[in-house]
Amino acid sequence: MSSRLLTVSTSPHLLGRATIRSRHLETMLALLPAVGFGVYYFGGPGLMVILLATASAVAAEYLAQRLTKQPVTVGDLHAALMGLLMGLVLPAGAPWWLPVVGGALAVVVGKLFFGGMGGYPMNPVLVAWVALALSWPEQMNAFYQPLSSEWYVSETPLMMLKDDPSTLEVVTRSELWWGLVPGAIGATATWPLVLGGLYLVIRRIVPWQIPLGVLLGAAGMALLAAYTDPTLGELGYETFAQQWSIVTFHLGAGGLMIAAFFLAPEPVTSPVTPWGMFLFGLGVGFMTVIVRTWGAPVDGAFYGVLVMNAATPLLDRIRPKVLGKIEGTA
Amino acid sequence: MSILSLFKGVRLPRSPEPPPPRPLSPPDKVIIPLRQHQGRVCEPVVEPGQEVLLGQVVGASEEFEAAAVHATVSGKVEAIAETYDPAGQRVPAVVIANDGRDAWVEAEGAPPTLSEVEVVQKTRPTRLLKRLREAGLVRSGLLGLPLHVDLSPPMAPRAYMFMTGIPVVRPIDTLIVKAVDHDPPVVTNQAALAEAGEELALGIAALARIAGARRVVIVLPAGVEPPGVAQLAARHEWETTHLDGRHFPYAVDNLLVKKLTGRVVPTPYGEPRDVGVVVEPLVTALDVGRVLSQGRPPVDRLFTVAGDVAQPQVFRVRMGTPIARVIEAAGGLPVEPGKVILGGPMMGYAHFDLDTPVTKETDGVVVQSAESVRTFQDQPCIHCGRCVAACPVGLVPTELGKLCEYGQFEDAAERDLLHCIECGCCAYVCPAQRPMVHLLRFGKSEVLARRMEQ
Structure with a gap:
């Protein structure tokens, strides 16, 4: 009995099940209906924007953290969530590079420049969104009419x-x-x-x-x-x-x-x-x-x-x- | 109590009801710490090699803030050694080898035993208090005061009361007897309901008489309605009420007082008695009844073994039994043991020495296997505010945690760090799994150390 060591730590010895990762996962689950409607309404272009933004955010976080020799935190799904949100606030008629730039901006400028998770002062997704809206107003206003057979930009x-x-x-x-x-x-x-x-x-x-x-x-x-x-x-x-x-x-x-x-x-x-x-x-x-x-x-x-x-x-x-x-x- | 409090604190996971208490045979050797309460250490009054009888005083103190300790087996004193108290501090202890005779010491000139509630209610409170003090009773629960200290008015009005407008001497009008446990699955008080009877009535009556309380409230766990207690309560005009012990930490004294009487206990240094309430656990009330009706000091107590053991159980064990033996009786440690926690999972202390004895303070032990041990993470706070929503005393733990982490202790103290009751709700809900209680305790100890220096 004495050979087996016991763990000693401060209380509490019970923790809830919530983790940072589970929060982000559940938020993404909660976004699923919105993603579903978005893809249904805007078809291929809409899906493409969402996927590009998400992929860009995750890749940007991975690369930036590898480059600066920080621990890679892609696993907590925060970058994926940010990319997903980024895609959802963009118009379906955006050119392919707009979500790519947006996702990367959100992660690198919005989040990592300020010290990563827990450190940034403003919502990184919206920081990136504002940067895009001020830089490329025309592309950012390329809103499509949903469920149309031919995509056209509309007000x-x-x-x-x-x-x-x-x-x-x-x-x-x-x-x-x-x-x-x-x-x-x-x-x-x-x-x-x-x-x-x-x-x-x-x-x-x-x-x-x-x-x-x-x-x-x-x-x-x-x-x-x-x-x-x-x-x-x-x-x-x-x-x-x-x-x-x-x-x-x-x-x-x-x-x-x-x-x-x-x-x-x-x-x-x-x-x-x-x-x-x-x-x-x-x-x-x-x-x-x-x-x-x-x-x-x-x-x-x-x-x-x-x-x-x-x-x-x-x-x-x-x-x-x-x-x-x-x-x-x- | 407002509806908002329903959303504070945490709901602990449901745990299986343990079977009724059963006795555990006395061990071959007992380790009796000379301090089994919050207060001064007793001096040993026996020497190694000396024969002692059951119930004989082995440690006593002239100090008021100390409870005498008694032998819990008859036999030979082996040594005066050191052991750990429930909070993990070193404390001297008397080790007694059991001779198995269980021969009681002859009480000389002992006062007659009391067995009727009416008699107790006419006995002078100081006489009753003297008997409790001689029996060395301690309020059951971690960091319990000696019972005579807990029930006596403070020696002098405390300084903080002068500046606050609280009446300096407030007569006690309410006694709350807690049959609900604040830190499940350690359910010692709930299990003690099985032993409720005339002795309990005697104990409660004596506590009410000593405190001077007119109103007695027995707090039962939600969904439990023992017929014996209902009868007692009806006969003596005591009130009963129910509380869900899984809604942590609302069975902790200060919050319980707020919930039942609406009175707010001043913190950080106040006690329920400052607002005219005394709170005692049911186990303690039972012990008081036993002491009065049998005229002997208590040598055993109810002790819960819960968690990852084969058979979670409540035992009646001799005080001084090493916890290893009690855990063994409940099926033993799991193959890969993780933590052994005295107290409860939320507010208890993890121990490494399984020879730590059962004392008057310890309600139970929780065993965790290696795989169910949860570790804190070194992650930054994500500012989600779950801890603020959970904190039952209305602090902002996220900010306090960060201030303590970066050494800004005085800033933390200005933001009411010392009002923290260390319940652990903030750490429980934290998604970043930060060691909140650890940080806040560290901050508190630093603040107090600096104030002592000044």
């Missing part, structure tokens, strides 16, 4: 909204929420994103405060816009049901839902405290609708996430109340 509902508020009445909500309008591969269909997002919330991989904050913030801001914006006033909306239709438009359009459930709750760049998370989400929601209604860019969801990422250290200062702490003592 998204949000682009049309910029010029003409009556878009709110032209696009039916069921088209919008099922993604039968031009848009990014994975972001245009809203229902599959909601499905995957709810799974993550139930699994507690995504804290419920962030998506709730985003949705409430966007809804609140959309209502505010309905009351105050003169161009929307021309539509003559009087009843609450009519004004609510603006809310359902904003929630279903563009990248809001993928931001709410997948990009904003990115763990490293979002706050950790309950109220901080909620305010972070509210901020993302506000920014989205502000940019869409009054700003120059077409969609504000991704910019909103990046701006609120910068506010994360501030929001982390909103701490929960410590049980049993008496004020004025340490």
Whole structure:
């Protein structure tokens, strides 16, 4: 008995089953419905963009870490998840090199430059997305009309909204929420994103405060816009049901839902405290609708996430109340 | 208690119900540590070679914060040696070889035994307390205080109370008897329900009388309704309530008090008695009843063996039995042993020496095979916030862990490091498997060491 050595360590001696890898794997599983819809809607081009972005992100992480003699962390699936998200926020009509550059940028500039997992200040996928959107606006707006026999570039509902508020009445909500309008591969269909997002919330991989904050913030801001914006006033909306239709438009359009459930709750760049998370989400929601209604860019969801990422250290200062702490003592 | 607390803490995995307790024969040799409580070490009052009888005092102390220790077998003192206490610290111990006679020491001038609740309720509290002190009772559970210390009012009001507006002397009005275990699968208190009877009633009545508590609450594990306890409670107008012990750590004292009475125990230095509550485990209440009705110090205790053994069991063992023997009786260590943990899997201490004895503090032991041992990883924090959501006292463990890792101890202390109860929920939920409790304990010890220097 004495010859067998026993392990000694601090408590706890039980650990939960969650690991970094399992989180990323489950997030990818939750994205599967969105990927399925994207591939169904956009066919070969859509699938190609997703695959190229994922492959590029994984390859970039492997090469960069080998080159800098760091431990290779491809196995934790973070690069694969980032590449998948990158592909989903790109348009199906993007040339082949756009997802390749995007995936590599996300991993190398967005993540590894800042010290890898746990170190980066802003969502690396969106950092890469902004870089692409500013550098190649034409290619980044090559949105295809889904389910068409011949692919052609078309305007998204949000682009049309910029010029003409009556878009709110032209696009039916069921088209919008099922993604039968031009848009990014994975972001245009809203229902599959909601499905995957709810799974993550139930699994507690995504804290419920962030998506709730985003949705409430966007809804609140959309209502505010309905009351105050003169161009929307021309539509003559009087009843609450009519004004609510603006809310359902904003929630279903563009990248809001993928931001709410997948990009904003990115763990490293979002706050950790309950109220901080909620305010972070509210901020993302506000920014989205502000940019869409009054700003120059077409969609504000991704910019909103990046701006609120910068506010994360501030929001982390909103701490929960410590049980049993008496004020004025340490 | 708010609904939000349902989402805090962790739900521990379900473990099989152990069969009812069974006695384990006394060992050939007992190792009796001279400190089996949180407090001062006792002086040995026997010498090697001396014959001792069952229940004879072998270690005593003049200090208030010490509980006397008694021989738990009759036989010859072999040596005064060193062993480990449940927390892994070295402690002197009396080693006694068992002669198998189990001859009790003659009690001289012992007070008459008490066997009726009504009598106990009329006895002066100081008399009762004196008997408990002579029997060397200790509150069962890791880092348990001697029972007479636990039940006595503090010698002087503590400094922190002056600045806080808490009434300095708050009379105790509530006694909580815990039949639910905070760290399953060590379920010693739950198993002790099988022995509930008149002695338990006597013990609870004595504890309530000493503390001065009018209200007595017996906390039963969820889904367990022993008829004996219900009868006792009905007869003596005690309340019973239920609590799910798997919802860790809500059976730990401070959180239990908050849940049952709504009162918040001041931390880091406060105790439940500061808000007028005394919490005692059921095993301790049973021991009090035995001491009063039999007039003898306890020589055995209930002890759970759980985890990767052939037959998880609750035994009634002599104190001082090496844990190796108890584990052997439960089927022995697995082929590839990993960890032997005194206490429970979440808050217990891993041991390497299987000669460590069963003491008044230890509720049980958990055995893990090599393959079920989980190791921490040296990965960076990914800032996911799971620990913040899980922390039952509302800390931000992720930040504290990082501050302690990089030596920013005073910053950590400003962010309420000392309020941590070391329950381990943060480490349990951490996807990066960071050694959270290790980091926070390290930080705490550094902060306290620096404050001592000043």
